[in-house]
Amino acid sequence: xxxxxxxxxxxxxxxxxxxxxxxxxxxxxxxxxxxxxxxxxxxxxxxxxxxxxxxxxxxxxxxxxxxxxxxxxxxxxxxxxxxxxxxxxxxxxxxxxxxxxxxxxxxxxxxxxxxxxxxxxxxxxxxxxxxxxxxxxxxxxxxxxxxxxxxxxxxxxxxxxxxxxxxxxxxxxxxxxxxxxxxxxxxxxxxxxxxxxxxxxxxxxxxxxxxxxxxxxxxxxxxxxxx
Numbered sequence: 663x664x665x666x667x668x669x670x671x672x673x674x675x676x677x678x679x680x681x682x683x684x685x686x687x688x689x690x691x692x693x694x695x696x697x698x699x700x701x702x703x704x705x706x707x708x709x710x711x712x713x714x715x716x717x718x719x720x721x722x723x724x725x726x727x728x729x730x731x732x733x734x735x736x737x738x739x740x741x742x743x744x745x746x747x748x749x750x751x752x753x754x755x756x757x758x759x760x761x762x763x764x765x766x767x768x769x770x771x772x773x774x775x776x777x778x779x780x781x782x783x784x785x786x787x788x789x790x791x792x793x794x795x796x797x798x799x800x801x802x803x804x805x806x807x808x809x810x811x812x813x814x815x816x817x818x819x820x821x822x823x824x825x826x827x828x829x830x831x832x833x834x835x836x837x838x839x840x841x842x843x844x845x846x847x848x849x850x851x852x853x854x855x856x857x858x859x860x861x862x863x864x865x866x867x868x869x870x871x872x873x874x875x876x877x878x879x880x881x882x883x884x885x886x887x888x889x
Contacts, residue, residue, distance in 0.1 A: 709753065712736065714854050716744055717753065721852040723761035764846060768816045771843035774826060775806040782834040783807075789833055795822055806837065
């Protein structure tokens with residue numbers, strides 16, 4: 663007797679398929695309701711606390727999924743899936759980035775602020791974006807509408823200032839102000855405020871300060887006794 667080549671499909675298989683299909687339909691209907699009948703786009707999704715935690719830690723220079731998973735208290739597969747989603751949605755432009763010590767490299771920063779008329783803004787921003795010295799650039803509201811940060815080596819501050827001032831003047835900028843940074847007091851490129859971590863750092867700062875004061879007092883008291 664010839665055996666049938668048709669695969670056996672059980673009752674539970676049919677039920678499972680129906681449930682999966684139903685869930686997919688409900689998910690589609692829900693997404694259409696969220697977007698008023700339009701397909702759900704990546705920008706419509708709001709990142710949650712885990713996404714923010716992952717982005718925060720990656721901004722500090724953590725590069726391995728194992729480290730991220732341990733710090734975020736989730737599995738490696740969860741981190742991998744979330745990072746992949748954040749990449750596709752444009753929240754992450756690059757996965758691996760090295761955080762260098764700019765102070766040790768003797769890099770100087772110059773902060774420029776100026777005003778540019780609306781007619782000259784397109785040209786100004788295009789010119790500044792093309793300048794390799796310009797590292798951070800913003801359109802702003804307030805006393806100035808253009809602010810940007812320039813990196814240069816120690817001793818090149820004068821040349822950088824002259825070049826950028828000339829560039830801005832050619833673009834019609836006015837009220838050009840600048841400040842040269844020579845000591846890196848803080849460098850933090852994380853996108854969110856970690857209140858718990860900030861509280862720990864603040865407590866450590868005050869503890870170190872109190873320890874230093876007490877040590878100075880003990881040293882002064884010891885000196886007085888010896889005299």
